[in-house]
Structures are given as structure tokens and as C-alpha cells.
Amino acid sequence: MTPKPLPSLIAVIDIGTYKTASLLGQIIDGKARMLSFSERRTDGVVKGTVTDLEKLTQCVHEVVNDIERGSGRAVEQVYLSLSGPAAEGERVKGFVAVPAHDGKITAKDVTDAILSAKRLEPPSGRATILYMRQPTMLDNRPVSNPVGMAGKRLEVNFWRVTMEEGNMRMRVGMVNGMSIKVRDFILASHAAACATASDADKQGVLVIDMGAGTTDWILYYKEHILCAGSIPVGGEHLTNDLSVALRISRETAEDLKLRFGSAMHRENDVNQTIWKDGDKGVGDQQFNRGTITQVLSLRYQETIEFVRKDVLRRLEAIFPGHAVKLDQNMIPSGVILTGGSASLADAAEAVQQVTGLSARVGVPNFENESLRKPEYAGVVGLMTAAIADAPPPVRRPSGFLAQLKELFRL
Amino acid sequence: MSTPASILLVGLGGAGCSMVTRLSAQLPAEIAVALLDTDARSLPAGTAATLQLGRAQTRGMGTGGEAALGLASAESEEAALRRLFTGIPVVVLVTGLGGGTGSGAASVVAGLAAECGATVLSFATMPFSHEGERRMRQANDATVKLGQKCHGLVVVHNDLLLQQVSPDAPLSESFAAADNWVGGALRGLASAFAPGALIAVDPAALRSLLSTPGSPTLFAFGIGEGEGAAMKAARAACDCPLAHAPGAVAKVASLFVTVAGGSAMTSTEAFEAVAAVRARFGGETSTVLCARIDSALGDRIEVSVLGASLPAPKAPAKPKKGAKAEDPAQPIFEFATEESMRRGLFGGTPMTFIDGQDVDVPAYIRKAVRLPASP
Numbered sequence: 001m002t003p004k005p006l007p008s009l010i011a012v013i014d015i016g017t018y019k020t021a022s023l024l025g026q027i028i029d030g031k032a033r034m035l036s037f038s039e040r041r042t043d044g045v046v047k048g049t050v051t052d053l054e055k056l057t058q059c060v061h062e063v064v065n066d067i068e069r070g071s072g073r074a075v076e077q078v079y080l081s082l083s084g085p086a087a088e089g090e091r092v093k094g095f096v097a098v099p100a101h102d103g104k105i106t107a108k109d110v111t112d113a114i115l116s117a118k119r120l121e122p123p124s125g126r127a128t129i130l131y132m133r134q135p136t137m138l139d140n141r142p143v144s145n146p147v148g149m150a151g152k153r154l155e156v157n158f159w160r161v162t163m164e165e166g167n168m169r170m171r172v173g174m175v176n177g178m179s180i181k182v183r184d185f186i187l188a189s190h191a192a193a194c195a196t197a198s199d200a201d202k203q204g205v206l207v208i209d210m211g212a213g214t215t216d217w218i219l220y221y222k223e224h225i226l227c228a229g230s231i232p233v234g235g236e237h238l239t240n241d242l243s244v245a246l247r248i249s250r251e252t253a254e255d256l257k258l259r260f261g262s263a264m265h266r267e268n269d270v271n272q273t274i275w276k277d278g279d280k281g282v283g284d285q286q287f288n289r290g291t292i293t294q295v296l297s298l299r300y301q302e303t304i305e306f307v308r309k310d311v312l313r314r315l316e317a318i319f320p321g322h323a324v325k326l327d328q329n330m331i332p333s334g335v336i337l338t339g340g341s342a343s344l345a346d347a348a349e350a351v352q353q354v355t356g357l358s359a360r361v362g363v364p365n366f367e368n369e370s371l372r373k374p375e376y377a378g379v380v381g382l383m384t385a386a387i388a389d390a391p392p393p394v395r396r397p398s399g400f401l402a403q404l405k406e407l408f409r410l
Numbered sequence: 411m412s413t414p415a416s417i418l419l420v421g422l423g424g425a426g427c428s429m430v431t432r433l434s435a436q437l438p439a440e441i442a443v444a445l446l447d448t449d450a451r452s453l454p455a456g457t458a459a460t461l462q463l464g465r466a467q468t469r470g471m472g473t474g475g476e477a478a479l480g481l482a483s484a485e486s487e488e489a490a491l492r493r494l495f496t497g498i499p500v501v502v503l504v505t506g507l508g509g510g511t512g513s514g515a516a517s518v519v520a521g522l523a524a525e526c527g528a529t530v531l532s533f534a535t536m537p538f539s540h541e542g543e544r545r546m547r548q549a550n551d552a553t554v555k556l557g558q559k560c561h562g563l564v565v566v567h568n569d570l571l572l573q574q575v576s577p578d579a580p581l582s583e584s585f586a587a588a589d590n591w592v593g594g595a596l597r598g599l600a601s602a603f604a605p606g607a608l609i610a611v612d613p614a615a616l617r618s619l620l621s622t623p624g625s626p627t628l629f630a631f632g633i634g635e636g637e638g639a640a641m642k643a644a645r646a647a648c649d650c651p652l653a654h655a656p657g658a659v660a661k662v663a664s665l666f667v668t669v670a671g672g673s674a675m676t677s678t679e680a681f682e683a684v685a686a687v688r689a690r691f692g693g694e695t696s697t698v699l700c701a702r703i704d705s706a707l708g709d710r711i712e713v714s715v716l717g718a719s720l721p722a723p724k725a726p727a728k729p730k731k732g733a734k735a736e737d738p739a740q741p742i743f744e745f746a747t748e749e750s751m752r753r754g755l756f757g758g759t760p761m762t763f764i765d766g767q768d769v770d771v772p773a774y775i776r777k778a779v780r781l782p783a784s785p
Binding site: 046047051231232233236237239240241243244245250270288290291294295298299302306309 | 755756762777781782783
């Protein structure tokens with residue numbers, strides 16, 4: 001594989017339920033230098049699902065205009081993030097039986113195995129968005145580069161992400177409307193991991209990216225993506241629960257969540273009285289902090305529990321018949337929390353309690369200080385992943401839609 | 411029935427019938443009782459008027475949870491239902507949503523009663539979250555339809571009632587708690603019309619309170635005992651989980667407050683309790699008070715509150731000349747559906763189910779956790 005030259009400019013767009021962020025970077029020596037950044041309140045997305053395409057398109061156009069104006073450069077192609085339940089992942093397998101006469105693996109054997117994995121058609125009505133390489137197995141043992149090694153059965157695995165065709169076309173079309181091409185899709189959780197997890201972490205780490213509408217997770221094992229998933233619950237649900245419990249507006253609930261919220265409910269909270277505005281003026285209201293932390297901690301911990309169950313369910317699908325356990329042995333680096341909701345007080349402690357794994361809040365590793373916040377792990381990670389993944393793993397479009405997709409990115 | 415009763419209490423479906431049957435023994439004579447179900451076993455021969463729905467559709471076997479079957483069963487008995495409701499000014503419909511008969515037939519029964527000229531107040535229980543996705547969807551659909559048909563709808567979330575039960579109580583106990591709650595609420599309401607009232611009201615008060623179909627309805631109930639029982643009861647009513655259900659109406663224009671107590675209760679006490687209730691729930695336009703002495707209550711005092719607001723803000727100040735007057739019976743904007751109330755900001759979005767639970771409903775409600783009291 002000869003790497004395609006990296007473009008000197010990379011633009012990424014992270015469309016979230018709450019915010020749409022875009023970053024334009026100049027690539028110098030494989031590192032991104034920020035040229036401009038823009039974020040705007042997303043319109044037209046609920047729980048990670050597009051509900052109003054027109055509004056969302058306008059929002060995407062605005063951020064692109066922002067970064068073009070901010071940098072004075074024209075954007076020609078972008079990387080788009082992919083999150084939420086619309087992007088469904090599964091493991092696909094391809095293998096070749098190595099001819100017995102010499103038993104040495106050739107590059108052609110590897111290509112054949114890859115092609116046999118990618119020949120598997122996605123479920124009808126869905127298009128393959130991306131393949132992420134998983135460990136190559138030679139006679140059931142993981143190897144990093146099998147070429148030249150001796151063996152009988154070569155197996156390559158991919159984590160394949162598919163999306164409903166109409167949904168994919170819609171997303172591509174949204175960007176094409178500005179005469180900009182979609183260079184590639186990047187899984188949002190993968191991006192968050194790229195921004196916050198080191199290579200050492202990727203020996204075993206679970207990255208949980210809790211945005212406003214969805215909570216996306218990805219599990220790395222021995223430097224490869226083992227599986228990924230998404231729960232349609234996010235920070236908006238925290239706000240919603242609080243607004244229902246205290247009968248306050250969404251804005252007030254959001255504000256109280258940030259100022260007094262916690263992912264842990266402690267006995268002591270019940271004795272604290274807090275003021276909504278703090279000026280004790282007309283319209284100010286008193287609340288029991290215990291109510292706030294009780295409501296938020298129940299939702300937060302439940303969401304993490306959903307993630308834990310989803311991880312186990314997917315692992316059981318990959319390793320049927322094995323008793324899979326999520327523990328520090330399998331995941332030595334524990335959990336890294338990213339996304340807006342990672343900033344909720346005591347988030348790491350709550351995750352630790354629910355999963356039994358060590359947990360920390362992930363801050364994206366980026367030269368620009370203003371983006372070193374967990375909520376920007378997604379957009380920063382898109383940049384990191386775009387640099388690291390270019391060129392993306394060898395892929396041949398199979399099927400009409402994949403070719404169609406290829407056309408869009410020409 | 412020799413003389414037409416002023417209020418007809420109707421139990422619909424298995425849950426509705428069992429609640430009404432249990433209550434019927436304690437009801438004053440002014441209140442007649444009718445039981446409607448598809449399952450013949452829920453309809454005991456006795457004092458209550460009974461009507462078996464859908465004999466042709468279900469052959470007395472119940473609906474097996476099919477709302478469509480419940481709907482068809484009720485429609486097939488339209489003539490009998492009309493006969494039942496004719497000449498009754500107030501119909502109180504009690505039903506459990508989620509199953510087939512309640513979910514399917516409730517809106518038909520309420521609609522027929524309203525067409526016959528009755529003011530219809532419905533009490534509907536929502537299934538527990540752990541009863542699963544299908545029942546919850548069925549119940550949500552049914553509340554939307556029911557809300558459009560009746561003048562007042564009080565939705566009782568079984569999840570919320572569960573908060574009143576200790577967390578490790580068996581399931582049977584949580585169902586019993588739900589029954590008790592609705593029972594207590596209905597008794598409070600019914601007692602308003604019983605003889606022996608200190609300050610009496612007649613069913614017309616209820617009619618004027620619930621004048622418009624689809625009005626947001628508030629219901630609260632509280633019991634106090636011993637020293638300062640009236641205030642205790644009023645405070646309990648203010649903290650009543652029914653009034654704190656997500657999206658329940660916070661303040662209403664018109665209130666109907668019933669205070670019932672033993673012979674020691676004074677009218678001063680009753681007025682104090684009403685003042686406390688008004689401070690919490692409003693009632694600026696009108697507050698109807700009913701006080702009643704019931705020696706069986708001893709030193710206990712019960713306060714029940716029913717309130718309603720008009721469903722729409724006032725029409726524009728200067729209506730155009732010659733413009734058609736709006737039909738007051740027509741809800742001006744869509745009834746705030748139970749679904750949107752319960753799911754807060756996510757009302758109107760498709761439900762998202764994980765492990766059979768609609769995860770857009772706040773976690774604390776589904777887990778039936780009682781929140782610390784507000785300061």
C-alpha cells in the first residue's frame with residue numbers, strides 16, 4: 001500500500017444533536033495547525049436523528065462559511081462525523097485457505113482475504129460507510145503482518161459500519177449542495193478516541209462519548225477496534241429529566257445542571273438549598289440540591305449501564321459461547337469519557353461505580369488551548385483520525401451504492 | 411334504577427371494574443355504579459348495573475390485550491351504552507390503560523357519554539414501566555384519544571405511585587397501592603355530593619368546572635391526622651404525587667376542593683386548608699369549596715382537589731367583526747397529550763425503547779425513586 005499524499009488542508013465537520021462544530025487545519029509534517037474553528041447550535045436533529053434537513057443543511061453551510069471566512073481559504077472536501085444509532089456496526093470476516101505446497105503467505109493471499117470480507121453484502125437497504133481493520137488471524141493467532149509467514153488459514157476481520165442508504169445520501173447531499181465533497185466518514189467515537197487515547201491506551205480501552213443526543217462508545221483491544229455502538233440517550237435527557245422534575249424550562253434546567261449537577265447523589269446534597277438565579281430577587285426560586293443530583297445521577301448511571309450492557313451484548317455476538325467479562329484485565333486503561341456530558345461533576349466516579357473499571361475524563365490533545373475540553377474531543381479527533389487514517393485502509397467499492405458513494409467523493 | 415342518579419361511576423375493563431367494585435360499598439346513594447368489561451368474569455351479579463361488551467367479538471373471554479378488539483367491542487354496544495348514559499349529568503369513568511378493553515374502549519365510552527350530554531371526568535391509570543413496551547404504547551395512544559373525548563382527564567402513573575411503596579415491596583403490593591390511590595381519590599370526590607355536607611355542592615359545580623373537553627386537569631388528594639389535621643392534609647395534597655406528575659398542570663384557573671373530616675373539624679380549619687391549597691394550585695377564577703362531616707373519619711381529615719383550566723389562552727383582544735364565533739366545545743389548540751407531558755422535551759418525538767422501556771421518560775420516574783422534597 002502506498003499512502004496517498006495527504007492533502008495540505010483538512011476540514012472536518014462534527015454534527016451533533018446540540019452543536020455543529022467545524023475545524024480547518026493545515027497539515028505540516030503530519031500535524032494539524034488550526035486555521036479556523038467554528039461552532040453553532042444545531043437545528044433539526046433530535047436524539048441523533050435528522051428531523052429537519054433544511055435547517056440542518058443551513059447550519060452546516062454556516063459553519064463551513066465561518067471556517068472559510070476565518071481562514072481565507074476555500075474548502076473543497078470535508079470529513080464528516082458519524083454518530084448515533086443510524087450508523088450500525090458489525091464484524092465481517094474474510095479468509096483464504098493458503099495453498100499447502102509451500103504454506104507461505106503472500107501479499108495476494110492477504111488481498112484475497114480482504115476482498116472476501118468485503119464481498120459480504122450489507123443488509124438490504126443499507127450502504128457500507130466504512131471498514132475499520134481488526135486483527136489479522138493466522139491459524140487463529142493474531143499477527144500484525146502475515147506476509148512471508150507460514151500458515152494454513154488466513155483470516156482478516158473488519159468492523160464494518162453501515163447506514164441506511166437514504167440517510168447516507170442525505171448527509172452526502174447536504175455537503176455536496178455547497179460544491180464540497182465528502183472525503184470520508186469517520187465514526188464519532190473513533191474520533192473521540194483518537195483525540196484522547198494514547199497508543200498504549202489502545203491495548204484495552206473503552207471510550208464513551210456522551211453528546212447531547214446520543215452516547216457513542218468504542219472498544220479498543222490490542223490496538224484495534226473490537227466493536228462500537230451507540231445508545232440513543234445523552235445530555236439532553238439529563239436536562240429533560242431535570243426540567244420535568246423541577247418543572248422548569250429547558251434553559252433553566254441546562255443552567256442548573258451545569259452549576260449544581262453531579263453524576264453522583266450524596267446524602268449531604270439533600271441538606272443544601274440552592275437559588276435558581278442567586279440574586280434572591282423577584283422570580284428567583286429555591287431548589288433542593290439533593291433533588292438535582294438524585295435526578296441526574298439516576299439518568300447518568302442508567303445510561304452508563306446501558307452502555308455496559310451494549311458492550312457485553314456485542315462482545316457476546318463476536319465471541320459466541322465465551323463468557324466475556326469487562327474487567328481491568330481486558331481493559332487495562334479503563335474508560336475514557338468525552339463529549340459535553342463528560343464535564344458533569346463526578347462523571348468519572350459514577351462510571352467507575354457502574355462499570356467497575358477505572359475511569360477518567362478525556363481532554364483532547366491539541367495545540368490550541370481553547371479546544372482542550374472534553375466536548376471538543378469529537379471535532380479535534382476527526383482531524384487526528386483524518387491524518388492517521390489517510391489513506392484509509394484498502395477498500396474496493398462493492399455494489400452499486402458503494403460506487404455511488406465513491407463518485408460523490410471524486 | 412328507579413330515580414336517575416346525578417353521578418354515574420363507570421368502571422371499564424378489568425382494572426377499572428375491580429377498583430369501582432371495591433369502592434361501590436362506600437359510596438353515597440347519589441352515585442350510581444356501572445361496570446363495563448369484555449371479560450364476563452369481571453362483571454359480578456349484584457347491585458351494580460353491568461354491561462358485557464363485545465359478546466360477539468370476544469364471547470365473554472376478554473380481549474387478550476388487543477386494543478382494536480376493545481374498540482370494536484365498545485362500538486358494538488353503542489345502543490346499550492347510550493341508554494346507560496341518557497339523563498346522567500356527570501359520568502366518572504375509571505379505567506386502567508395498557509390492556510385491551512381499557513385502551514380500546516375508553517375513548518368510545520367517554521365519547522358516547524359526552525354525546526348523551528354528560529360531563530365526563532376520566533381517571534386512567536398508566537401501566538408500570540416494567541410492564542413493557544407494548545402496553546405502554548397502547549396506553550399512550552389511548553390517553554391521547556381519551557383526552558380529546560372527555561371534559562377532564564386525570565392520569566395516574568403507576569410508576570409514580572410506586573414511589574409511595576418501599577422499594578423491595580412485592581409486585582402485588584405495588585398494584586394494590588395503585589388501586590388504593592385511585593380509590594382514595596374517588597372517595598374524596600364522591601363524598602362531596604353525599605348528604606351531611608357542612609358546605610354542600612351539587613353536581614352542577616362539577617359541570618361548570620369541567621366545561622370544555624380536553625381541559626388540562628389537576629387532581630390531588632391528601633390525608634392528615636391528629637393535631638392540625640386539616641393543614642397536614644392540605645400539605646399532603648400539595649405534595650401529592652398526582653399533582654407532581656411530569657407535565658401535570660402547575661396552576662389552574664378553577665378549583666373544586668373537598669374537605670372531609672370527623673365531627674371535631676371546624677369550618678375555620680376547613681377554610682385554612684382551602685387557603686393552603688389555593689396558594690399552591692391557584693383557583694383565581696373560581697374556587698368551589700365543599701366541607702363534609704363524617705364521624706367515621708375520627709380525627710382524620712381528607713382533602714381532595716380537582717382543578718381545571720380552559721384549554722386555550724383567551725382569543726385575541728379584538729376579534730374581527732363578522733368573524734365566526736368559536737365553538738366553545740371545540741378545543742382551540744390541541745390537547746396537551748399525556749405522551750408529551752410525560753416525556754417532557756421529547757414529547758412528539760418517536761419513542762426510543764431499550765430493554766422494553768421508553769428511555770425518554772425520566773429515569774427517576776421509571777425507577778420509581780422518590781425525590782427529596784423541595785425546600
